[in-house]
Amino acid sequence: MGKINVLDKHIADLIAAGEVVERPASAIKELIENSIDAGATAVTVEIRNGGVTYLRVTDNGCGIAREDVPVAFLSHATSKIAGKDDLRAIGTLGFRGEALASIAAVARVEMLTRTADELAGTRYGIEGGREQYCEDAGCAEGTTIVVRDLFYNTPARMKFLKKDITEGNAVAAVVDKEALAHPEVSFRFLRDGRETLRTPGDGNLKSAVYAVFGREFTESLIPLDYELNGVKAFGFISSPAAARPNRSMQNFFINGRYVKTRTAMVALEEAFKGSLMVGKVPACVLHLTVPLEAVDVNVHPSKIEVRFLNERPIFDAVYHGVKAALNVGDKPHILKLADSAVQPKKRETPPMQMRFSAPLPKQKTEPEKPVHIVPTVREQPIPTVPKAVPAMSFHAAVKAPDIEFSEEEPAAKPLKPSQPPVSEKSEKVPEPEPQYTAEPEPAVPEEKPERLIGEAFGTYILLERGDDIIFVDKHAAHERLLYEKLKAQSGESDRQLLLEPVSVTLSKDEYSAVLESLDICAKAGFEIEDFGMGTVLVRTAPMILGGNGVAEAVMEIAGYLASNKTDLTTEKVDWLYHNIACRAAVKAGDPASSRELIDLVHRAEREGVRYCPHGRPVFFILTRKELERQFGRIQ
Known part of the structure; x- marks a missing residue:
């Protein structure tokens, strides 16, 4: 049978x-x-x-x-x-x-x-x-x-x-x-x-965008209308300042049909190169009118995937159209000052003299309480009392003068016990070593003399200790320290109530994922509530974020929650800690004082930090012996 x-x-x-x-x-x-x-x-x-x-x-x-x-x-x-x-x-x-x-x-x-x-x-x-x-x-x-x-x-x-x-x-x-x-x-x-x-149905694409995504998203768009080689591209692209951390807000339409097309997506992002920060992508609502015989929509039952007879005209139309739109519509942001800043009130006392400027003429009528002006370098009298110099950045090109006068007290001050008098015969006042004003920190476990060499490329700390040179990635070290702190708090992270709630517009998938994971977001320090129509309101955020980048952080979190379909709650919370720590950590190129750099190295050593949350090493050691071998001093 x-x-x-x-x-x-x-x-x-x-x-x-x-x-x-x-x-x-x-x-x-x-x-x-x-x-x-x-x-x-x-x-x-x-x-x-x-x-x-x-x-x-x-x-x-x-x-x-x-x-x-x-x-x-x-x-x-x-x-x-x-x-x-x-x-x-x-x-x-x-x-x-x-x-x-x-x-x-x-x-x-x-x-x-x-x-x-x-x-x-x-x-x-x-x-x-x-x-x-x-x-x-x-x-x-x-x-x-x-x-x-x-x-x-x-x-x-x-x-x-x-x-x-x-x-x-x-x-x-x-x-x-x-x-x-x-x-x-x-x-x-x-x-x-x-x-x-x-939606009004008036044929105006901007009206539809406004109805779907709201005012904030619509106001950040740049209009686009371009035609090349028989392909017409029209719609809107986001300004570089309104770029997003993921592609969820990229919308492409071929002959009135919503599609997913890698060709148009790559062309869009290539056109934005040089205008966006690393890790950001543009948003768009972009329509393409293509000859019917040049596109095949009979590829998948969902009809979302399409094939082009020739992808080059599609790429060129999008690329050059976006470039042209950016040249016209990407205008520099103009800072609007308050009326009080534009037209300051007249001051009764003479204005303060700017540093390194010519001395102001002496006024005939002096105020009741004279202001002691900081003299320029050329005007400084012979110092009588040396004062400690504030901690300076090791890469500063010009050294500040060793003394300065206060605006509230006369120059002459009684000597402190720790400050020996300066001899009048001294030709040069020795510059003190960079000092802290903060409380002393615990001693480093390894009792070896150390000296901060500097910071390479604004990213890597170089510390000489004994016969070793320690190289530390400051962002990776700080990120790991913050990550461990968030994990230790286990859902009770310090959070701050925002002065004004931050509204974040999301795609519907991200919007749904966030609403399903409000408890997970709360563990990471975000209090989020539904505002309707794809928008959420953020009322509290982790304290370590400092109030900056809250909207971008929520966008990244929403994208992750939408793409991660499994219910691995522990994994999701761990990723949120990674994201927050990475955003809050000091970045490459951020200025830092000598004290801050040394303190960061000591904290990383005390807590046994070896790798950042992404698995990259935090530090490595170059010994004097290895250095001398490289220069041929030893075999």
């Missing part, structure tokens, strides 16, 4: 439906695209419980004739293509004829539709691929499709669905993309009875 069986049609439909309908968002996408292909100018989407129990799409398109309604739910039934030649230039969003059949195979579906020349509409019901009724009904021109109990007959797929809030955010992301792809269509999105999106 043969082992190969022909599957029942119903089972085959269930298998095929899994390729098109993966989750409620997939069904919404297919239904919206059908509405747009039908010429709709207004589309309303409503979901309940993330779209699992109820979703509805209503449009004012051309509708479906009574005799075509049952046929529309058959597999591979479509009005958009007729032969194989039509596949060479697909101009519609849908073309396979699988959407309605796939949705009807795994849900309870009801359709209400009417064309312009029909007096009565049609009400049609189908469950699990089996027709239930087809009757007259009163309805407006257009089509309404209601889908209930998605995957009710496929429990294996049902158990892989996420929480309602996650599925709902995925639907919201689809509606956002369709609204950006078709600004000429007015979209309305209802979620559990509450309207969360409404």
Whole structure:
């Protein structure tokens, strides 16, 4: 007896439906695209419980004739293509004829539709691929499709669905993309009875961007309109100052279809090279109009991936279009001063003399309490009392004078016991070694004389100790120290209440991931609350961040949480500690005093720091013997 069986049609439909309908968002996408292909100018989407129990799409398109309604739910039934030649230039969003059949195979579906020349509409019901009724009904021109109990007959797929809030955010992301792809269509999105999106449908892309992402994101955009070699690029790119830590806000559209294209993405980022900080990427809402025969959208059932006949025209149009837009729209930021700063009040006393400037003429009328002005180097009288010089950077090119006079006290001061008088015969006052004013620190375990040599490339500390030279990466050492401190606090990290909450606009996937991980963010010191429409408010942040870069830190955290689909809570918290420590640590090139550099080395030694949280070494030692061997002094 043969082992190969022909599957029942119903089972085959269930298998095929899994390729098109993966989750409620997939069904919404297919239904919206059908509405747009039908010429709709207004589309309303409503979901309940993330779209699992109820979703509805209503449009004012051309509708479906009574005799075509049952046929529309058959597999591979479509009005958009007729032969194989039509596949060479697909101009519609849908073309396979699988959407309605796939949705009807795994849900309870009801359709209400009417064309312009029909007096009565049609009400049609189908469950699990089996027709239930087809009757007259009163309805407006257009089509309404209601889908209930998605995957009710496929429990294996049902158990892989996420929480309602996650599925709902995925639907919201689809509606956002369709609204950006078709600004000429007015979209309305209802979620559990509450309207969360409404676009004007006036054909202005900026209006759609404003409705989807809000004012803050829209104000940071630069318009782009460029055409080259038959490819037209138009839309908006973010200014370099508004760059983001990940690509979640890069939106590309080919002939009105949202797609993921590496060609356009690389062209965009190449055009921004030299204008962005390392680790930042631009955001965009970029439309490309390409000849239909030059692009193939029949690559994947989701129709998000496309292939180009020739990628060079696409790359060139995006690259040169972005360059041209940056040249025109990337204007320098102008700092607006307050009125009091622009027009300072007149001072009753003469202004303070600037250092290294010519002496001011003596005023006839002296104030009641004269101000002792710091003299310039040329004006300094013979010093009578040497004072300790503040700690200076080891790489300073010019030494400051050994003394200075206070503005509040006369130059002559009583000698301190630790300061011996200076002989009048002294030709030169010896410069004291750099000294601390802070409290003495514990002695270094290894009792060897040490001397700070300096700092190489603004990054590496060089400390001479005995016969060794210690090289320390200051950023890596500081980052590890902060990371260990955060881990030791274990969720009770010092946090600060922000003077004003920081609003952060996220993609819908990131937005959903953050809302699902509020407890994890709280362990890292971030108090975040939902502000709606893809925006969150940050009210508290870790103290070590100092209030700077809060929005960028939350963006990075959101991107990580969205990409990390597993529920490894410990791993997520550990990554958050890494991120915060890296942001708060001193950076390469940041100025630091000699005291700070030495203190950082001693702290790293006391705590046994060897590697940064990313695994890079913190220090290494070059012995005198090895150095002399390099110079040929010894063998």
